[in-house]
Amino acid sequence: LQLVLQFNDIHNGPLSPANPHTYVKFVGKISFLFGFWGLFVFFKIEHTFKLLDGFRYIEKFTVMKLILILFILQETIIEGLASAGIISCIPHLSGLARGFIINCCMVMVESFILGVVSFYLYFRYPVVKNQVKSLSEEEVEMKA
Secondary structure, three states, X not given: OHHHHHHOOOXXXXXXXXXXXXXXXXXXXXXXXXXXXHHHHHHHHHHHHOOXXXXXXXXXXXXXXXXXXXXXXXXXXXXXXHHOOOOOOEOOEOHHHHHHHHHHHHHHHHHHHHHHHHHHHHOOOOOOOOOOOOOOHHHHHHHO
């Protein structure tokens, strides 16, 4: 949809009721929330049937949800501040461009920090409660 708007010379500008990109972004945020709701439904099903017992899925999905919420929320806030003129322009950069650069820098730092945290959570072997004990050679000979 954004490609169609771009080819019809409707460019991404400040958030306003007259700008069609505002509505496209709004629909994108609503779509994100529906996907997020699906993740909570998945958690409810897992909690009911204990499908992923021992795999530490809550910590992993918490980091993933934190990343998604943080990025979407800060993008919306910075874009709103830039379109309202609160983020001032500097020579050769408009307020929207400066807000975009600020958002990109923040996303890079946050991605690194949360990437290290998620690596710590993902790089572990699952704790299996019902482990099968291997039989030693003596136990095998005794049973035979």
